[in-house]
Amino acid sequence: MASVRIVNAKKNFGAVKVIRGVDIDIADGEFVVLVGPSGCGKSTLLRMIAGLEEVSGGEIYIGQREVSHLRARDRDIAMVFQNYALYPHMTVSDNMGFALKLKKAGEQEMNDKVARAASILGLENLLERLPRQLSGGQRQRVAMGRAIVRDPQVFLFDEPLSNLDAKLRVQMRGEIRALHRRIGTTTIYVTHDQVEAMTMADKIVVLHDGLVEQIGTPLELYDRPDNLFVAGFIGSPAMNFIDGRIENGEFKAIGGLALPLPEGLPAGKFAGVELVYGIRPEHIRAKADGIQGTVDLVEGTGSEVYAKLDCQGQAIYCLFRERIQIEYQQSLCIGLDPSLVHIFDKATGKRVVV
Amino acid sequence: MISTDRAVPSYRLAPNYRPFVMPALIVVCAVIIFPWAFTVWMSANDWTLGQARTFVGAENYINLALDARFWESLWHTIYYTALAVILPLFLGTIAALIFDEQFPLRGFLRGVFVMPMMATPVAIALVWTMMFHPQLGILNYFLSLVGIEAQGWIYDQATVIPSLVIVEVWQWTPLVMLIVLGGLAAVPREPYESAEIDGANGWQKFRYLTLPMIGPFLMIAVIIRTIDALKSFDIIYAMTQGGPGTASETINIYLYNVAFSYYNIGYASAMAIIFFILIVILSFVLLIVRQCTVWSQAGDGK
Ligand SMILES: Nc1ncnc2c1ncn2[C@@H]1O[C@H](COP(=O)(O)OP(=O)(O)OP(=O)(O)O)[C@@H](O)[C@H]1O
Ligand SMILES: [Mg+2]
Numbered sequence: 001m002a003s004v005r006i007v008n009a010k011k012n013f014g015a016v017k018v019i020r021g022v023d024i025d026i027a028d029g030e031f032v033v034l035v036g037p038s039g040c041g042k043s044t045l046l047r048m049i050a051g052l053e054e055v056s057g058g059e060i061y062i063g064q065r066e067v068s069h070l071r072a073r074d075r076d077i078a079m080v081f082q083n084y085a086l087y088p089h090m091t092v093s094d095n096m097g098f099a100l101k102l103k104k105a106g107e108q109e110m111n112d113k114v115a116r117a118a119s120i121l122g123l124e125n126l127l128e129r130l131p132r133q134l135s136g137g138q139r140q141r142v143a144m145g146r147a148i149v150r151d152p153q154v155f156l157f158d159e160p161l162s163n164l165d166a167k168l169r170v171q172m173r174g175e176i177r178a179l180h181r182r183i184g185t186t187t188i189y190v191t192h193d194q195v196e197a198m199t200m201a202d203k204i205v206v207l208h209d210g211l212v213e214q215i216g217t218p219l220e221l222y223d224r225p226d227n228l229f230v231a232g233f234i235g236s237p238a239m240n241f242i243d244g245r246i247e248n249g250e251f252k253a254i255g256g257l258a259l260p261l262p263e264g265l266p267a268g269k270f271a272g273v274e275l276v277y278g279i280r281p282e283h284i285r286a287k288a289d290g291i292q293g294t295v296d297l298v299e300g301t302g303s304e305v306y307a308k309l310d311c312q313g314q315a316i317y318c319l320f321r322e323r324i325q326i327e328y329q330q331s332l333c334i335g336l337d338p339s340l341v342h343i344f345d346k347a348t349g350k351r352v353v354v
Numbered sequence: 355m356i357s358t359d360r361a362v363p364s365y366r367l368a369p370n371y372r373p374f375v376m377p378a379l380i381v382v383c384a385v386i387i388f389p390w391a392f393t394v395w396m397s398a399n400d401w402t403l404g405q406a407r408t409f410v411g412a413e414n415y416i417n418l419a420l421d422a423r424f425w426e427s428l429w430h431t432i433y434y435t436a437l438a439v440i441l442p443l444f445l446g447t448i449a450a451l452i453f454d455e456q457f458p459l460r461g462f463l464r465g466v467f468v469m470p471m472m473a474t475p476v477a478i479a480l481v482w483t484m485m486f487h488p489q490l491g492i493l494n495y496f497l498s499l500v501g502i503e504a505q506g507w508i509y510d511q512a513t514v515i516p517s518l519v520i521v522e523v524w525q526w527t528p529l530v531m532l533i534v535l536g537g538l539a540a541v542p543r544e545p546y547e548s549a550e551i552d553g554a555n556g557w558q559k560f561r562y563l564t565l566p567m568i569g570p571f572l573m574i575a576v577i578i579r580t581i582d583a584l585k586s587f588d589i590i591y592a593m594t595q596g597g598p599g600t601a602s603e604t605i606n607i608y609l610y611n612v613a614f615s616y617y618n619i620g621y622a623s624a625m626a627i628i629f630f631i632l633i634v635i636l637s638f639v640l641l642i643v644r645q646c647t648v649w650s651q652a653g654d655g656k
Contacts, residue, residue, distance in 0.1 A: 052551070071550070
């Protein structure tokens with residue numbers, strides 16, 4: 001087990017700058033999730049940590065050791081690949097035992113470790129199969145097993161669940177967390193699925209275009225997103241963004257809609273500045289004397305009601321956790337809690353500190 | 355409603371498709387079944403061309419078992435085949451690994467490398483016979499440059515078979531290379547990254563990943579090479595006619611001599627049949643071995 005420190009890491013592919021200076025500190029035993037949209041450089045960053053991709057700048061430390069220019073095999077990390085990358089010609093047990101075989105571990109030790117990993121992952125009955133005779137979920141578990149038997153300093157996971165069906169994904173999510181609780185190895189986990197990030201992480205790193213947008217616990221990111229990107233990325237359904245300015249102590253949207261401001265905002269300071277008003281759909285309630293709008297769209301799932309309102313030309317999405325009767329084109333009044341409102345500077349995208 | 359029933363009226367005969375198979379059947383009988391049956395029949399006769407033929411049953415086979423020259427030629431065949439399979443396999447695999455890398459002029463060099471495959475055996479034999487010449491040949495000249503004494507090559511009983519194999523290797527290593535290159539192209543890249551992370555060095559990656567993954571292709575090369583080398587006739591005949599003495603006489607050459615120098619058709623037929631049975635057995639063994647090396651759906655050729 002070890003901490004991981006990434007200092008100003010950069011990666012260029014020719015002229016393309018994929019990672020543009022990333023700093024991350026990961027404590028020993030922490031479960032860190034890297035999230036970001038497709039193509040933002042998550043896999044690349046992970047491969048840099050693994051040593052499969054040469055760094056173009058900056059340093060990477062595992063424990064006290066600088067590993068930036070070490071070969072992958074000297075870094076003592078284990079990785080689960082996005083596509084599993086199993087050895088196609090080896091049985092499940094050979095796949096899992098391969099690293100030990102290379103280390104010239106004894107037959108007995110190898111069998112013990114493989115058997116233990118297999119029982120953790122429920123692979124006991126598949127040990128003699130070849131990868132092509134397994135389902136996607138089983139392959140994914142073999143890839144995990146291969147990592148577990150290693151007993152490495154750091155686990156690296158690259159979207160290991162992306163090929164699974166929704167149900168299996170939820171189940172594996174829990175199993176990976178349980179595994180981490182049990183063996184406590186520092187883990188870096190890449191995903192583009194923000195639900196996975198929120199449910200699994202001790203700490204989330206939001207990556208966008210090769211830069212870190214924000215680092216924090218899942219709830220920090222949810223409650224206080226640093227910028228528009230994080231605000232829009234974390235949370236589902238996505239946050240409402242309303243463009244406008246502050247006028248007379250109120251937020252005036254472009255279409256003229258007036259919205260309440262959070263307390264303590266130095267309204268005067270922002271007079272005339274173009275701002276973005278952010279409110280999460282789940283923080284909007286139906287309220288008799290609130291803002292009036294027309295229902296444009298209703299989707300009920302039984303447990304919640306999702307609606308799109310047209311309030312003076314401004315689209316506002318609402319998520320009601322209680323069951324309320326609304327009809328298409330009916331008029332509905334909503335209220336929002338000013339303390340749950342986020343204000344961003346439109347020009348910089350940064351959160352306006354409240 | 356108009357009836358669209360087009361069933362064959364019952365007064366016509368049921369169609370008979372047998373005549374359509376006849377041409378193919380006749381051809382197969384004429385070119386495959388008949389020659390074989392005839393060979394088997396000949397092998398049961400003592401028959402020298404131009405003389406009377408007498409039925410002798412298994413006598414030809416018994417004579418064959420007692421014929422030292424036959425056993426010697428069998429040994430030559432095995433020796434020749436073993437060398438002519440293993441060396442091209444080894445060199446061809448190395449060549450494939452080299453040509454699998456990116457380097458300048460790769461395509462051009464690969465083209466040059468493949469050329470020997472396209473040459474005519476008799477022309478090759480001519481050129482190599484000259485190169486092997488003890489006094490005039492270029493090979494002994496090269497040896498003299500590095501201070502090794504002159505060799506007899508194909509003119510020496512001890513070195514004739516390895517020398518012939520050199521020609522075989524020169525001509526057929528490219529074929530093995532092409533087969534293995536195909537295999538390498540089918541090898542997935544990702545496992546190498548896993549192996550890197552699992553701590554494998556270059557040799558271990560080759561030993562535990564590349565080699566088993568190209569295994570099925572190596573086996574194809576082995577099968578093709580084995581069958582080819584066993585059948586090999588033209589180069590040996592053109593260069594040594596089985597000589598010096600009988601030092602390079604393989605079964606094929608001996609068979610040819612018995613049939614077309616001594617005109618002993620019955621005896622030659624018996625030899626051909628034994629040889630054929632040996633090849634069939636060997637092919638089965640190789641196919642079974644090949645099955646064991648198969649690891650992917652694509653590789654199992656089903
Ligand atoms: N070998 C390469 N050469 C050139 N560009 C590359 C290379 N590998 C990745 N890239 C580019 O780097 C960017 C980041 O790729 P990366 O694979 O890290 O994305 P990702 O965040 O993992 O995306 P996904 O969620 O789709 O897996 C992409 O724009 C990609 O096109
Ligand atoms: Mg990726």
